[in-house]
Amino acid sequence: MSIDLSNFRDKAVASIPVKGKLKKDNLDVNGRKINFIEPVKYEGEIYRVDRDKLLHLNVIYSYQEACGRCLESFTKKERAVLSGKLVEKTDKIEQDGEDEIIYYVDEKLDLAEYIISTIILSLPMKPLCHEECKGLCPKCGTNHNKEDCQCVIEDVDPRLAILKDLFPKK
Numbered sequence: 001m002s003i004d005l006s007n008f009r010d011k012a013v014a015s016i017p018v019k020g021k022l023k024k025d026n027l028d029v030n031g032r033k034i035n036f037i038e039p040v041k042y043e044g045e046i047y048r049v050d051r052d053k054l055l056h057l058n059v060i061y062s063y064q065e066a067c068g069r070c071l072e073s074f075t076k077k078e079r080a081v082l083s084g085k086l087v088e089k090t091d092k093i094e095q096d097g098e099d100e101i102i103y104y105v106d107e108k109l110d111l112a113e114y115i116i117s118t119i120i121l122s123l124p125m126k127p128l129c130h131e132e133c134k135g136l137c138p139k140c141g142t143n144h145n146k147e148d149c150q151c152v153i154e155d156v157d158p159r160l161a162i163l164k165d166l167f168p169k170k
């Protein structure tokens with residue numbers, strides 16, 4: 001999926017539309033297994049601002065993952081934005097710090113890697129089937145989203161638990 005930038009040689013061209021799908025089955029993000037349900041969609045444009053070429057891309061992806069609390073699998077649809085300044089990759093690369101830089105080679109721009117990092121950055125911090133997921137009972141493993149159990153969980157402050165071990169009751 002490389003995008004041809006040679007149209008920009010024509011000074012009259014102000015922008016190039018970018019639209020497509022990226023086939024990716026799964027991603028391992030720090031041990032989290034992200035399974036894509038369908039190809040990642042992206043749509044946007046590369047446009048000229050003075051002497052610069054800028055990219056603005058909407059990235060939409062649907063994935064399946066296991067909830068960190070109840071371990072049930074859930075699916076989610078997320079959106080992210082990939083934007084930055086296009087810079088030709090040469091031996092001497094000058095970084096001007098401010099902008100996000102997206103490199104291209106020989107008038108060809110390959111966005112796959114940039115789209116993947118955009119997805120990784122946009123993933124919710126914690127995998128949760130929903131915000132209020134009640135998780136599993138630490139004693140019997142019952143999924144509290146589905147049913148309650150009779151277990152009595154001692155709600156001990158972990159700092160107090162240490163004291164409890166240090167000074168066992170006689």
Ligand SMILES: [Zn+2]
Nearest residue numbers: 067070129133
């Ligand atoms: Zn859950």
Ligand SMILES: [Zn+2]
Nearest residue numbers: 137140149151
């Ligand atoms: Zn229980």
